[in-house]
Amino acid sequence: MNNNDIELSWFKSSYSSGEGGMCVEVAATADTVHVRDSKNLHGSRLAFSIRQWDAFIDRLTAEEFGA
Structure with a gap:
């Protein structure tokens, strides 16, 4: 099974x-x-x-809050 075969529940970013x-x-x-791109x-x-993903979010948060 590849990622395209999985039924996913998509949520648009609040940003x-x-x-x-x-x-x-x-x-x-x-x-x-x-x-994914919500327009495509x-x-x-x-x-x-x-x-x-956690590492990505941690890095974004650190940059946003100057850590």
């Missing part, structure tokens, strides 16, 4: 605007976080392990 700008959606499974639902997707 995405409704004005056609840069919008992403994410969907999580037990061990993977999937990311059938286009390429990225998939990250939970550990990779």
Whole structure:
């Protein structure tokens, strides 16, 4: 089974605007976080392990709060 065969529940980022700008959606499974462009639902997707995603979010948070 590949990532395209999995039924995912997608959520639009709270930072995405409704004005056609840069919008992403994410969907999580037990061990993977999937990311796609909300304007191109059938286009390429990225998939990250939970550990990779946590490291990414930690880095974003550190930069946002100056840590």
